[in-house]
Amino acid sequence: xxxxxxxxxxxxxxxxxxxxxxxxxxxxxxxxxxxxxxxxxxxxxxxxxxxxxxxxxxxxxxxxxxxxxxxxxxxxxxxxxxxxxxxxxxxxxxxxxxxxxxxxxxxxxxxxxxxxxxxxxxxxxxxxxxxxxxxxxxxxxxxxxxxxxxxxxxxxxxxxxxxxxxxxxxxxxxxxxxxxxxxxxxxxxxxxxxxxxxxxxxxxxxxxxxxxxxxxxxxxxxxxxxxxxxxxxxxxxxxxxxxxxxxxxxxxxxxxxxxxxxxxxxxxxxxxxxxxxxxxxxxxxxxxxxxxx
Amino acid sequence: xxxxxxxxxxxxxxxxxxxxxxxxxxxxxxxxxxxxxxxxxxxxxxxxxxxxxxxxxxxxxxxxxxxxxxxxxxxxxxxxxxxxxxxxxxxxxxxxxxxxxxxxxxxxxxxxxxxxxxxxxxxxxxxxxxxxxxxxxxxxxxxxxxxxxxxxxxxxxxxxxxxxxxxxxxxxxxxxxxxxxxxxxxxxxxxxxxxxxxxxxxxxxxxxxxxxxxxxxxxxxxxxxxxxxxxxxxxxxxxxxxxxxxxxxxxxxxxxxxxxxxxxxxxxxxxxxxxxxxxxxxxxxxxxxxxxxxxxxxxxxxxxxxxxxxxxxxxxxxxxxxxxxxxxxxxxxxxx
Numbered sequence: 001x002x003x004x005x006x007x008x009x010x011x012x013x014x015x016x017x018x019x020x021x022x023x024x025x026x027x028x029x030x031x032x033x034x035x036x037x038x039x040x041x042x043x044x045x046x047x048x049x050x051x052x053x054x055x056x057x058x059x060x061x062x063x064x065x066x067x068x069x070x071x072x073x074x075x076x077x078x079x080x081x082x083x084x085x086x087x088x089x090x091x092x093x094x095x096x097x098x099x100x101x102x103x104x105x106x107x108x109x110x111x112x113x114x115x116x117x118x119x120x121x122x123x124x125x126x127x128x129x130x131x132x133x134x135x136x137x138x139x140x141x142x143x144x145x146x147x148x149x150x151x152x153x154x155x156x157x158x159x160x161x162x163x164x165x166x167x168x169x170x171x172x173x174x175x176x177x178x179x180x181x182x183x184x185x186x187x188x189x190x191x192x193x194x195x196x197x198x199x200x201x202x203x204x205x206x207x208x209x210x211x212x213x214x215x216x217x218x219x220x221x222x223x224x225x226x227x228x229x230x231x232x233x234x235x236x237x238x239x240x241x242x243x244x245x246x247x248x249x250x251x252x253x254x255x256x257x258x259x260x261x262x263x264x265x266x267x268x269x270x271x272x273x274x275x276x277x278x279x280x281x282x283x284x285x286x287x288x289x290x291x292x293x
Numbered sequence: 294x295x296x297x298x299x300x301x302x303x304x305x306x307x308x309x310x311x312x313x314x315x316x317x318x319x320x321x322x323x324x325x326x327x328x329x330x331x332x333x334x335x336x337x338x339x340x341x342x343x344x345x346x347x348x349x350x351x352x353x354x355x356x357x358x359x360x361x362x363x364x365x366x367x368x369x370x371x372x373x374x375x376x377x378x379x380x381x382x383x384x385x386x387x388x389x390x391x392x393x394x395x396x397x398x399x400x401x402x403x404x405x406x407x408x409x410x411x412x413x414x415x416x417x418x419x420x421x422x423x424x425x426x427x428x429x430x431x432x433x434x435x436x437x438x439x440x441x442x443x444x445x446x447x448x449x450x451x452x453x454x455x456x457x458x459x460x461x462x463x464x465x466x467x468x469x470x471x472x473x474x475x476x477x478x479x480x481x482x483x484x485x486x487x488x489x490x491x492x493x494x495x496x497x498x499x500x501x502x503x504x505x506x507x508x509x510x511x512x513x514x515x516x517x518x519x520x521x522x523x524x525x526x527x528x529x530x531x532x533x534x535x536x537x538x539x540x541x542x543x544x545x546x547x548x549x550x551x552x553x554x555x556x557x558x559x560x561x562x563x564x565x566x567x568x569x570x571x572x573x574x575x576x577x578x579x580x581x582x583x584x585x586x587x588x589x590x591x592x593x594x595x596x597x598x599x600x601x602x603x604x605x606x607x608x609x610x611x612x613x614x615x616x617x618x619x620x621x622x623x624x625x626x627x628x629x
Contacts, residue, residue: 068325068327069325070324070325070565071323071324071325072325072332073323073325073332074332109622109623110622110623111620111621111622111623112620112621112622112623113619113620114616114619114620114621115619116615119613120612120613121611121612121613121614121615121616122433122436122612123433123621183620186619186620187622189618189620190618190620190621190622191622220323220325220331220332221330221331221332221368223330224330251327255325255327255565256327258327258328258564258565259327259328262327262328262556262560262562262564263560266556266557266558266560267553267556267557269556269557269560269562269564270552270553270554270555270556270557270562271553272564273380273383273552273553273556273562273564273567274380274383274549274552274553276380276384276564276567276568276571277380277381277383277384277387277549277552277567277571278383278384278387278549280384280388280568280571280572280575281383281384281385281386281387281388281391281571281575281578282387282388282391283575284384284388284575284576284578284579285387285388285391285392285575285579288388288392288579
């Protein structure tokens, strides 16, 4: 009983968000949802709807701003969305395929390769990327390769193989194309082992004819900054529609204050660090002496 | 009531169906480190600080050569590990230095001469770091420095302390310092009298030792106690009990300068991380200083030699053995 009510409320909110991208007060949300829901043709759920209107996907994220406080140890982002003019007979029919990508801001990255020099393993090669996403997670209704071809995935930056990595000009001219591939593979491998690149082949599920959701966990090591959530709708290997939303990771409270202090007044911050260290040491000494060591 | 019929009929059961990425359960003892940009257990960090602080108080080494690799092992980015450990060194060495000072174990005059050299050495070291970073060989240089210095010093200390222990065992009184034993060190000009150390020597060797240690502090992110202590003992023949206090005295100032430099140039000092390490460190340092006064000099040196050699072997191992992963990721200099 409780579950049914919860489902109703959640689905309603999702539908409302899909209908009205601008979030309004609760009352208006319900009104809009009701209005939107009424003209929807109530066809038999078993058959695709006899409509030629193109499908459109709309989505949003559960949290627009993730506050990073001292207790932060990662977060979970729920991406939910709806397909307008869905022709899918039921949630389980597998008529559509959806892929959800959450991507961090691109940042410069340096890859080093070790080689053997005089019996020692030392860094012998360095490769610079101008821009590699700090974080990349892709979730889909089934493995991406099963519903889209490589070219389409690549065009849309979908999947770990298609993550945008732009090489720095000075590095690119120095290495062969095989080496470039090896460096890119290394980035993917290392980022995956650090939990910063990941894929979930069955991470998107349909909860209704047009409703879908995906939950994506952000580890605490994801660099602070804006994240982009992209949603792609596929049918029979064709990209029908896509949608984009943003999430911001932000420091809050003392964490925010410290970070600003460290980067805006670096020397003062250094002096403060030394004073804090001296005070800690001296207080500890005094405390121990009073106890009569 | 709340949904049109078609939507509801196709809905999957709510709740258990989500097959998302494995979600890490939130751990209540974790704390977020704002500069390192990661979350780590408070207990682990406190324990690390205490262990390193204990060694600091026991031997008079800053412990930087242990805390920097330990921090990197827990996932702290290398520049933040180096920058933060210098701040932690200030705290652990000031409490250790004060504990030694209260036992009248600090030669202020000798410490000041060492410090004067240290400032010059730090400035040279910072410039060399900049050049090596540009050449992209800083990591290799760092690893080789660690292996070389730790290996040489650890071996020398091991041989010397084993010999001393052997002599004590076999009944020959161990002469801690050969009085009247003159070496090239005693032939240099600019002689100064260091009362507390009962020395009348040239100011040039302590200046050079100080400069060398300051240089190491800048390039290796260490207090340099592991070089300072043996140098004072074996080159200058400073009495062992004064060596620890004087080395700590000098470390306080070198570490303070390095902290301000690291924070000021690349904002790599994490105050939250430093504060936790400090709390653990000062407690450990006090316990270490008390324990040190109950151990004999040669036992202390044998123990320190063992630890130094262990770290050396661990670092050397990575250089010699074929790594499982040939590639590594790094932040380009100046990207933060």
